[in-house]
Amino acid sequence: MASTVEGGDTALLPEFPRGPLDAYRARASFSWKELALFTEGEGMLRFKKTIFSALENDPLFARSPGADLSLEKYRELNFLRCKRIFEYDFLSVEDMFKSPLKVFGSAVYSSGSERHLTYIQKIFRMEIFGCFALTELSHGSNTKAIRTTAHYDPATEEFIIHSPDFEAAKFWVGNMGKTATHAVVFAKLCVPGDQCHGLHPFIVQIRDPKTLLPMPGVMVGDIGKKLGQNGLDNGFAMFHKVRVPRQSLLNRMGDVTPEGTYVSPFKDVRQRFGASLGSLSSGRVSIVSLAILNLKLAVAIALRFSATRRQFGPTEEEEIPVLEYPMQQWRLLPYLAAVYALDHFSKSLFLDLVELQRGLASGDRSARQAELGREIHALASASKPLASWTTQQGIQECREACGGHGYLAMNRLGVLRDDNDPNCTYEGDNNILLQQTSNYLLGLLAHQVHDGACFRSPLKSVDFLDAYPGILDQKFEVSSVADCLDSAVALAAYKWLVCYLLRETYQKLNQEKRSGSSDFEARNKCQVSHGRPLALAFVELTVVQRFHEHVHQPSVPPSLRAVLGRLSALYALWSLSRHAALLYRGGYFSGEQAGEVLESAVLALCSQLKDDAVALVDVIAPPDFVLDSPIGRADGELYKNLWGAVLQESKVLERASWWPEFSVNKPVIGSLKSKL
Amino acid sequence: MASTVEGGDTALLPEFPRGPLDAYRARASFSWKELALFTEGEGMLRFKKTIFSALENDPLFARSPGADLSLEKYRELNFLRCKRIFEYDFLSVEDMFKSPLKVFGSAVYSSGSERHLTYIQKIFRMEIFGCFALTELSHGSNTKAIRTTAHYDPATEEFIIHSPDFEAAKFWVGNMGKTATHAVVFAKLCVPGDQCHGLHPFIVQIRDPKTLLPMPGVMVGDIGKKLGQNGLDNGFAMFHKVRVPRQSLLNRMGDVTPEGTYVSPFKDVRQRFGASLGSLSSGRVSIVSLAILNLKLAVAIALRFSATRRQFGPTEEEEIPVLEYPMQQWRLLPYLAAVYALDHFSKSLFLDLVELQRGLASGDRSARQAELGREIHALASASKPLASWTTQQGIQECREACGGHGYLAMNRLGVLRDDNDPNCTYEGDNNILLQQTSNYLLGLLAHQVHDGACFRSPLKSVDFLDAYPGILDQKFEVSSVADCLDSAVALAAYKWLVCYLLRETYQKLNQEKRSGSSDFEARNKCQVSHGRPLALAFVELTVVQRFHEHVHQPSVPPSLRAVLGRLSALYALWSLSRHAALLYRGGYFSGEQAGEVLESAVLALCSQLKDDAVALVDVIAPPDFVLDSPIGRADGELYKNLWGAVLQESKVLERASWWPEFSVNKPVIGSLKSKL
Structure with a gap:
């Protein structure tokens, strides 16, 4: 094939160095360059290349x-690195609007108004450094119970920010530990007469930008070392009656007049809360992409290792790459497929979010806009758990699949796991977030049952539910492994599963309420066995559906259809197989064959994909400099790279500084010695 | 109850400080002191107390x-701490023999003979420091492919230890990085005429004990930072024709005469290999106990946190402990039950191992002794994976269940996870070890099919298989949750499951072979879907069986029977529930009710145990000094302890040393700035 067909100029997608990975690369069923172009597009490839090259050539990033x-x-x-990245100024404002995917994760939600523009200018000039102070020592998930107060004093036109006690200290705030000069502090806004209007954000200066010393009345410090992400200084702060000007209130959601009257563009608290869903979603959608990025790196490391590590073989003389073992394929290839499926989902959900935010920015108050907000909220609240957990489990599997070498810090699987871990927790604990999604679906069903409403949503993720009585009558009718190797099989099963779980959850919830449980109790009792699997199955279905459609669209180059179809089928069937007990329990599966076919199909797809695995990794792996793992380098020289990296470490061959302690003051072991 | 009944003197089991955990402690259905005495015995409690007190009073362990x-x-x-522990000399040799449980994990396998006694004396005097050098850069699991050589030279009566290239460098060797002066090096023993006799252990001096400088011909160094266990210096070594005296060969398994003739007490290599199974088992059995210890600490931290952390509640005013939520119970209580069940199993397997080793020491070459070795090998090879994975998943769940605070390093869940992680890998990768167990069971079935042999093993773990055709006809017949709350229900299901998987695996293996697969291929093809679940189900059954018998024995105090029965049932049913798809697939389960009953029983047991959870933790948790987690302290003062610990950290309120960089050299942001 001509290089233009394969992937444009080789400067953009250079050839990999020859080496032990050649054999797998030669066996790939497709051109990795063609898939890279199809998946990323030339513009994004160029953009990434610009950034990676700049960093690689900058000693600060060595x-x-x-x-x-x-x-x-x-x-x-x-x-210093953050500062330098600001200086590089990789992305212009025009670029941001033209190609929103490029700012993925950097979207800064502004809850203020024009009067706060000066802060934003200072932030961009790095004259001040901000942080977002919501959670407190004793409250995280339950934000309504946040106890910091902001009392308005009309006499001076100031708010008085105050922490009633140390349990109400702001805690876990990123950048607050050492760096931030200003904080967006969430506090209960109270106007004279003790009228309180719930949480509002205030800009509070916490340190002097010249000296980084704390401002009067602010006790601010560092919460200490975390399991990962230690480049970030999470901190705490207690406020002792700190006065800030009235204008410090970020007033998009509500404001206070100079005289002390509360005004809000929203009629009630509920509506105000609804309007803020969009900003919650954007955090969660960003986490999905962060998690998948971690998984991408881990899978790249583990699969290149597996293609070059040889252990055992058909004879004592011949050892084969561990990737040839069905066990190793089964451990790793589903996560490779998950990277492709979830990465596509993450991008598509981000574009949905952009649509939502454009609507918000243009003041769209249509019913569709509100529905879109709710649908995206439901999808983001379940995809953040799905992506962070899939990554958590995937990195762990990659670590173990690389054996001892995976446990060596320089190979980087540990830091990926540690850095991913908070994705399961922040912006909402995964298990709590799943309630948002199950509640959304239950609300739709209640609306249908009571009002005869159709299941319709702007992104159509729930539209299939309209046919739910018919779907519930369906059965699994695939009887051969060959017929099962398609994501359409999983799609049909997932639709049945979501309908089944939705009906069961709805019935169980009503049954609990009829037997006297309060709404609070009833929901708590249904969540483990019903609401949780419902939310997960729903979002898995959506991921599978979107990737299935993506890989079956007419614009897919013919030479990529087979491999993409297999990835789609593997992710779908592997995910589905974790629900096999429910498929049997609800009667969609019956007999020995159904479960066997599903299991065999997963293994067959793993086997079909193993020769493509290295090329699929070549598409998703960043350059070696970024991947930064001796066992995962693109040249596949596993042992040379690892040995070289070990020998480059400081003090590798030196004695420990404490060597003299070894030989002095030998203890005399009492009873043991006397008995020998 | 009198204090003597409850748990002897309060000096041994002092009362806990009053505080926020009182409410749960008061609601417990049993006396934690009585359970501590029943579980550990007074001697062990005293022994632990001696050690903990000594360490707590020693500034070196602050x-x-x-x-x-x-x-x-x-x-x-x-x-320095290791050295000090040697000096404390907590355990005399007599004690070791009288109470083998006390040396759990410290058993040193000696593969030498009387001529090596002098080394052991020096080790106990800490004049030399040893390490165990088996794995190489390019070989771990496949020890047969180890490439270091030991050629015997009769002219000087020396062995020449040599690493052919860097891929054959010894690698990952614990203590080798900085500390060890001597290594037990495994190398291929070759006598003149190039006759090679496989791997043998040699004592090789690698450093001068006075200077800790490397010996001539030895290149030795540190492999670098690991994900955890960084107190230990794992290292590498390359040997360039290093000559050691003939007596350096640890000659229990084979020896060389001064003239260069190889002699061995074993007739063939296979028999020699079989004799070394005991030493492999002892490593694995130790890992089971290490893993469970990690899980014990994690569960203690997470449950005390859950009993004191309040978030949300039935009304906006009232917040309830998160332990009251069925979701939190379901996430954590099965791991609490797992601690009890696996801890009992681990101790009982260790006592079996002691029996095996006594037989070896006394020269027992009976068929029973050989069978005992095989059975323990099979149990150890599957319980090490079960315990290390259960702990891995359990610690992760504990980390997430503690939310952000679980991610703070000082709360210790991270270090427990990191330190546990290699348990999944060393002494045999978990997935590879499971093959040993499935092969053992398949061998027994083949013996039965071909020779009509009965299923009989010294520890009786396989005896039930004799009835396997009858067992396979059984069905799940429990129709109410109330009837399901017993480990006997799970035991029956597990027996069916093991029989089903054994038959399926055997048939699948034979079918693969009939269709032309080699033995190597056939086993690889069957492992994922058959051999792996078979091995896990078998060892889970054994754990459940032993704990079931333990808690139902007549000597259990009546007041403890209910809570122990619930723990046994919860662990058993929760473990079983992960196999629900197989139970349906093979026809043991049918209809919607079976799966529902199982799921509801797990939740019901969680609910029954939640008021006992704090007291159950009080039994297994070490003193605060050892547990060392602000959110897990026995007084339950979650926020006071956490806040106090944060404020005690060094530099908590100080500016970062790099603060001047904050304000100098402000970058000028090009395009962004110009556009604002």
Whole structure:
């Protein structure tokens, strides 16, 4: 094939160095360059290349294997790197609007108004450094119970920000530990007469930008080392009657007049809350992409390792790559497929979010806009758990699949796992978020039951539910593995599963209420066995559906259809197989064959994909400099790279500084010695 | 109840400080002291107390919250602590033999003979420091492919230890990085005429004990930072024709005469290999106990946190402990039950191992002794994966169940997870080890099919298989949740499951072979879907069986029977529920009710145990000094302890040392700035 067909100029997608991975690369069923172009597009490939090259050529971003930096040094480096990235100014404002995918994750939600523009200018000039102070020592998920107060004093036209006690100290705030000069502090807004209007955001200066010393009345500090993400200084703050001007209130959701009257563009608290769903969703959608990025790197490392690590074989003389073992394929290839499926989903959900935010920005108050907000909220609230957990489990599997070498810090699987871990927690604990999604679906069903409403949503993710009585009559009718190797099989099963779980959850909830449970109790009792699997099955279905449609669209180059179809089928069937007990229980599956066919199909797809695995990794893996894992380098020289990296570490061959202690003051072991 | 009945003197089991955990402690259905005495015995409680008190009063073991030690400083501290523990000499040799449980994990396998006694004396005097050098850079699991050589030279009566290239460098060897002076090096023993006799262990001096400098011909160094266990210096070594005396061969399994003739007490290599199974088992059995210890600590932290952390509630005013939510119970209580069940199993398997080792020491070469070795090998090879994975997943769940605070390093869930992680890998990768167990069971079935042999094993773990055709006809016949709340229900189901999987695996293996697969291929093709679940189900059954018998024995105090029965039932049914799809597939389950009953029984047991959870934790948790987690302290003062620990950290309120960089050299943002 001509290089233009394959993937444009080789400067953009250079050839990989020859080496032990050649054999797998030669066996791939498709051109990795063609898939890279199809998946990313030339513009994005160019954009990434610009960034990666700039960083690779900048000594500030040099990798130092085995560097044992103190927390303080690591944070200093991180601060300087952030600053430098600002200076590089990779993305212009015009670019942001033209190609929203490029700012994925950097969207800054502004809850203020024009009077706060000066802050934004200072932020961009790095004259001030902000942080977002919502959670407190004793409250996270239940934000309504946040206890910091902001009392308005009309005499001076100021708010008085106050922490009633240490349990109400702001806690876990990113950048607050050492760096931030200003905080967006969420506090209960109270106007004279003790009228309180719930949580509102206030800009509060916490440190002097010249000296980084705390402002009067502010006790601010660092919460200490975390399991990961230690480049970030999470902090705490207690406010002792700190006065800030009236204009410090970020007043998009509500404002206070100079005289002390509360005014809001929203009629009630509920509506105000609804309007803020969009900003909650954007955080969660960003986390989906962060999680998938972590999984991408881990899978790339583990699969290149597996294609070059040889252990055992058909004879004592011949050892084969561990990727040839069905066990290793089954452990890793579903996560490779998950990367492709979830990455596509994450991008598509981000574009939906952009649509939502454009509507918000243009003041769209249509019913469709509100429905879109609710649908995206439901999808984001379940896809964040799905992506963060899939990544958590996937990285763990990758770590174990690389054996001892996966446990060596320089190979980077540990840091990926540690950095991914908070994705399961922040912006809402995964299990709590899933309630948002199951509640959304239950609300739609109640609306249908009581009002005869149709299941319709702007993104059509719930439209299939209209046919739910018919879907519930369906059965699994695939009897051969060959007929099962398609994501359409999983799609049909997932639709049945969501209908089944929705009906069961609805019935169980009503039954609990009829037997005297309060709404609170009833929901709690139904969540483990019903609401949770419902929310997960629904979002898995949506991911499977979107990827299925993506890989079956006419614009897919013919040479990529087979491999993409297999990825889609593998992710779908593997995910589905975790619900096999429910499929049997509800009667969609019956007999021994159904379960066997599903299991065999997953293994067959793994086997079909194993020769494509290295090329599929080549598409998603960043350059070696970014991947930064000796066992995962593109040249596949596993042992040379690992050995070289070990020998480059500081003090590798040196004695420990404490060597003299080894030989002095030998203890005399009492009873053991006397008995030998 | 009198204090003597409840748990002897209060000095041994002191009361807990009053505080927020009182409410749960008061609601417990049993006396935690009585259970502690029943579970551990007074002697063990005293022994632990002696050790814990000694360490708590020794400044060398002081906890320093938030200490940011360099790798080198951390290792120095660790070295000094090891030395001090030697000096304490907690356990006499007599005690070791009288009460083998006390040396759990410290058993040192000796593969040498009397001529090596002098080394052991020096080890106990800490004049030399040893390490165990088996794995190489390119070989771990496949030990037969180890490439280091030991050629015997009769002219000088020496062995020449040699690494052919860097891929054959010894790698991952614990203590080798900085500390060890001597290594037990596994190398291929070759006598003149190039006759090679497989791997043998040699004692090789690698460093000078006075200077800790490497010996001539030895290149030895540190492999670098790991994900955890960084107190230990794992290292590498390459040997360049290093000559060691003939007596350096640890000659229990084979020896070389001064003239160069190889002699062995074993007739063939296979028999020699069989004799070494015992030593492999002892490593694995130790890992089971290490893993469970990690899970014990994690569960203690997460449950005390859950009993004191309040979030949301039935009304906006009232918040309830998160332990009251069925979701939190379901996430954590099965792991609490797992601690009890697996801890009992681990101790009982260790006692079986002691029996095996006594037989080896006394020269028992009976068929029973050989069978015992095989049975323990099969149990150890599957219980190490079960325990390490259960702990891995359990700690992760505990981390997430503690929300953000679980992600703070000082609360210790991260270090427990990181330290547990290699348990999944060393002494045999979990997935590879499971093959040993499935092969053992398949071998027994083949013996029965071909020779009509009965299923009989010294520990009786396979005896039930004799009735396997009858068992396979059984069905699940429990129709109410109330009837399901017993581990006997799970036991019956597990027996069916093991029989089903054994038959299916055997048939699938034979079918693969008939269709032309080699033995190697056939086993690889059957492992994922058959061999792996078979091995896991078998060991789960054994764990459930032993704990079921333990809690139903007549010596259990009546007041403890209910809670122990619930723990046994919860662990059993929860473990079983992960196999629900197989139970349906094979026809043991049918209809919607079976799966529902199982799921509801797990939730019902969680609910029954939640008021006992804190007291159950009080039994297994070590003193606060050892547990070392602000959110898990026995007084339950969650926020006071956490806040106090954060404020004790060094530099908590200080500016970062790099603060001047914050305000100098402000970058000028090009396009962004110009557009604002």
